[in-house]
Amino acid sequence: MICSSWSEYGVAQILLHELLVLDNIGKANMSCALVSEAGISSQYEIKWPHWTGFLLSLSSDALDKEKYKGSLNQGVEAQEVPVEGMQETFSTEIDSRPRGNETFVPLGEKIYAIGGPDDGANLSVRIFDKLTGTWRVPVVMGAKPSPCMSHSATLQNQDRISIEKTDSSPDDKIWFLEVDTPFVREQKMIVGTEVVVWKKGVKGDDPKPIVISGPSGVGKGTLISQLMKEFPSTFGFSVSHTTRAPREKEKDGVHYHFTEMSTMEKDIKDGKFLEFASVHGNLYGTSVTAVNAVKDAGKRCILDIDVQGARLVRASPLDAVFIFVCPPSFEELEKRLRDRKTETEEQIQKRLRNARVELEEGKSPGLFDHMLVNDDLKTCYETLKKILGLNGNTDSPTYPSRLYLDSPPINGGAPMQTGLSMFAIDTFTENLLNIKEPQKPAC
Ligand SMILES: Nc1ncnc2c1ncn2[C@@H]1O[C@H](COP(=O)(O)OP(=O)(O)OP(=O)(O)O)[C@@H](O)[C@H]1O
Numbered sequence: 146m147i148c149s150s151w152s153e154y155g156v157a158q159i160l161l162h163e164l165l166v167l168d169n170i171g172k173a174n175m176s177c178a179l180v181s182e183a184g185i186s187s188q189y190e191i192k193w194p195h196w197t198g199f200l201l202s203l204s205s206d207a208l209d210k211e212k213y214k215g216s217l218n219q220g221v222e223a224q225e226v227p228v229e230g231m232q233e234t235f236s237t238e239i240d241s242r243p244r245g246n247e248t249f250v251p252l253g254e255k256i257y258a259i260g261g262p263d264d265g266a267n268l269s270v271r272i273f274d275k276l277t278g279t280w281r282v283p284v285v286m287g288a289k290p291s292p293c294m295s296h297s298a299t300l301q302n303q304d305r306i307s308i309e310k311t312d313s314s315p316d317d318k319i320w321f322l323e324v325d326t327p328f329v330r331e332q333k334m335i336v337g338t339e340v341v342v343w344k345k346g347v348k349g350d351d352p353k354p355i356v357i358s359g360p361s362g363v364g365k366g367t368l369i370s371q372l373m374k375e376f377p378s379t380f381g382f383s384v385s386h387t388t389r390a391p392r393e394k395e396k397d398g399v400h401y402h403f404t405e406m407s408t409m410e411k412d413i414k415d416g417k418f419l420e421f422a423s424v425h426g427n428l429y430g431t432s433v434t435a436v437n438a439v440k441d442a443g444k445r446c447i448l449d450i451d452v453q454g455a456r457l458v459r460a461s462p463l464d465a466v467f468i469f470v471c472p473p474s475f476e477e478l479e480k481r482l483r484d485r486k487t488e489t490e491e492q493i494q495k496r497l498r499n500a501r502v503e504l505e506e507g508k509s510p511g512l513f514d515h516m517l518v519n520d521d522l523k524t525c526y527e528t529l530k531k532i533l534g535l536n537g538n539t540d541s542p543t544y545p546s547r548l549y550l551d552s553p554p555i556n557g558g559a560p561m562q563t564g565l566s567m568f569a570i571d572t573f574t575e576n577l578l579n580i581k582e583p584q585k586p587a588c
Pocket residue numbers: 359360361362363364365366367368481482484485519520521522523525
């Protein structure tokens with residue numbers, strides 16, 4: 146497999162990985178359709194059971210088509226296209242007047258037109274490029290707001306537009322259209338065209354869930370245990386499912402839900418997982434129930450998942466803080482894995498091979514919000530606390546009241562019930578982004 150960029154590689158990883166899982170689980174969980182192929186570029190439509198799919202663009206080389214041909218041809222379903230704007234429409238005609246209930250929001254060299262030609266229309270999106278004088282229909286990701294008679298639109302933080310639907314119920318009133326967030330920028334690079342993402346707005350004070358990733362043995366579990374011990378009422382651990390055998394001191398339902406492959410495959414098919422991945426030869430996954438259980442207990446959810454999982458969560462409706470933990474050096478990582486004495490030599494070798502890939506993937510633009518180097522444990526833990534806004538040692542940190550973005554319900558549940566709320570439009574985490582790391586990490 147030849148990839149010309151890490152971003153492309155990451156996408157290929159997801160696709161190929163999912164095709165492999167797809168093969169394993171009987172091709173029922175996800176369909177993957179070859180949508181178009183032109184020159185070196187191929188586009189694939191991915192459909193998920195519990196959230197809207199998206200369009201990926203890969204170089205032909207990135208995919209060993211012969212090997213995966215069968216999988217690719219599986220599950221092509223013409224109906225239920227979850228991504229709009231696969232084809233761009235262009236017009237050289239410059240019409241600066243809004244149509245119907247459209248509102249215009251200028252941003253740089255572009256004007257975002259939101260709304261439709263008629264009152265009570267869908268909130269569709271088109272973008273006017275002032276430089277070329279053309280209209281463009283973007284790829285639209287996320288579940289769209291229902292039609293409305295009228296709305297107002299305001300630019301927020303130069304990267305998203307807030308939309309207030311004037312004739313809608315309170316729980317359907319505020320929406321956000323992401324137009325230039327890191328995720329949108331990454332998707333634009335992948336897809337090669339304009340991308341916008343709809344998110345639903347909800348009033349609330351819930352802090353974002355935390356995704357912690359990094360190579361095996363780097364110390365994720367150690368850091369999370371410390372956090373849970375010091376702040377037991379603040380944080381709750383998302384207990385993953387895994388097909389791996391329990392280690393000596395691991396308890397079912399506490400460290401993992403240890404599961405048979407066939408049971409997990411069925412649950413995946415039934416759409417019970419927010420994400421799942423094949424890691425070091427076993428299947429691991431975060432169930433929607435695991436995340437909701439933490440939310441229902443009134444706690445902030447922590448997910449300890451691998452980079453593939455982080456990528457999938459990043460593309461899912463769950464808006465989280467993404468933290469990548471690196472070792473101070475590869476030698477130290479190997480030492481920690483060996484000293485832990487939980488894996489066989491063969492398993493250690495496999496984990497170390499995968500670590501090299503994960504350390505590279507951790508650098509993918511737009512994937513992680515924070516990088517932590519776990520050299521001295523105490524220092525690393527203090528930095529983690531700073532990132533999470535835990536400057537005092539109280540177990541009830543206060544978060545500024547914010548307007549969150551909520552996302553379409555997973556599995557059809559009500560958005561707030563899923564606990565998957567969430568993107569603050571103030572700068573709670575943004576002003577913590579510049580934490581300097583003293584060491585030179587292995588990543
Ligand atoms: N900063 C540190 N310095 C030295 N040893 C550490 C440090 N952090 C963690 N360790 C040790 O390294 C080993 C691996 O840590 P841990 O099990 O937390 O890693 P992990 O990232 O959760 O691994 P996995 O992904 O396999 O679950 C443990 O024995 C732990 O005590």
